[in-house]
Amino acid sequence: xxxxxxxxxxxxxxxxxxxxxxxxxxxxxxxxxxxxxxxxxxxxxxxxxxxxxxxxxxxxxxxxxxxxxxxxxxxxxxxxxxxxxxxxxxxxxxxxxxxxxxxxxxxxxxxxxxxxxxxxxxxxxxxxxxxxxxxxxxxxxxxxxxxxxxxxxxxxxxxxxxxxxxxxxxxxxxxxxxxxxxxxxxxxxxxxxxxxxxxxxxxxxxxxxxxxxxxxxxxxxxxxxxxxxxxxxxxxxxxxxxxxxxxxxxxxxxxxxxxxxxxxxxxxxxxxxx
DNA sequence: CACTCTACCTGTGCGC
DNA sequence: TGCGCACAGGTAGAGT
Numbered sequence: 359x360x361x362x363x364x365x366x367x368x369x370x371x372x373x374x375x376x377x378x379x380x381x382x383x384x385x386x387x388x389x390x391x392x393x394x395x396x397x398x399x400x401x402x403x404x405x406x407x408x409x410x411x412x413x414x415x416x417x418x419x420x421x422x423x424x425x426x427x428x429x430x431x432x433x434x435x436x437x438x439x440x441x442x443x444x445x446x447x448x449x450x451x452x453x454x455x456x457x458x459x460x461x462x463x464x465x466x467x468x469x470x471x472x473x474x475x476x477x478x479x480x481x482x483x484x485x486x487x488x489x490x491x492x493x494x495x496x497x498x499x500x501x502x503x504x505x506x507x508x509x510x511x512x513x514x515x516x517x518x519x520x521x522x523x524x525x526x527x528x529x530x531x532x533x534x535x536x537x538x539x540x541x542x543x544x545x546x547x548x549x550x551x552x553x554x555x556x557x558x559x560x561x562x563x564x565x566x567x568x569x570x571x572x573x574x575x576x577x578x579x580x581x582x583x584x585x586x587x588x589x590x591x592x593x594x595x596x597x598x599x600x601x602x603x604x605x606x607x608x609x610x611x612x613x614x615x616x617x618x619x620x621x622x623x624x625x626x627x628x629x630x631x632x
Numbered sequence: 633c634a635c636t637c638t639a640c641c642t643g644t645g646c647g648c
Numbered sequence: 649t650g651c652g653c654a655c656a657g658g659t660a661g662a663g664t
Binding site for chain 1: 634635636637638640641642643644
């Protein structure tokens with residue numbers, strides 16, 4: 359389940375010097391199924407990326423932005439390939455000889471015997487082409503990994519919502535999903551049903567600090583490791599998916615409730631409701 | 633306007 | 649063994 363840290367790991371791996379996407383040209387593209395491309399037809403999509411060159415990769419929240427330079431010099435206006443992995447999307451470079459996987463949705467054959475592969479069993483993930491990332495980011499809040507305490511405090515003051523749905527709202531801050539929302543609330547010792555308007559200044563500060571540090575630690579660990587369910591990296595979760603198990607701090611059993619249709623895990627002792 | 637709810641998907645794991 | 653079902657979740661868009 360790719361959230362901000364997992365998406366950031368994708369950016370870093372695609373930028374790594376050993377096999378970087380940057381500077382490589384699309385020789386040929388393949389689309390499997392009708393769902394992956396949004397906003398234009400598969401034919402239009404393939405025509406536009408054909409011969410285009412990857413010039414940079416950026417991330418905002420869970421969105422990936424690939425800046426591309428068209429191959430034809432006469433129409434050399436850069437554009438952006440935008441990809442959202444949603445629930446089950448994976449994006450990686452492979453040797454061009456490697457067969458497409460069962461759930462490959464998009465494959466871009468690159469120069470130097472490499473291919474960029476987008477796999478997605480549940481077909482929730484999307485790829486589209488835009489003139490500028492702002493077309494996508496205008497509806498998103500600041501990136502959760504870098505949001506300042508000032509901006510966080512200002513945005514929180516404009517809200518009267520429960521903390522769990524608020525953290526999941528990408529227009530509040532971008533990049534937090536269900537796993538890290540629970541982890542962040544545990545780290546900040548705040549109950550998920552706490553209303554944002556009831557937070558004392560020191561609690562707002564604590565919440566912001568938890569957003570930053572939990573995500574930084576998860577990025578450092580290359581993503582989450584949820585025992586037996588999901589493994590992207592080595593970030594060990596404290597509460598997500600651990601209902602009934604002992605809190606790592608106080609040994610109380612972790613509870614699971616439903617908040618805004620989402621499974622929500624927390625420690626009733628460490629995260630007392632105000 | 634601000635917020636809440638549902639549809640979209642399919643692999644997994646459970647009970648019978 | 650195999651069937652049916654609930655469950656997981658990010659976002660757009662519909663609903664309140």
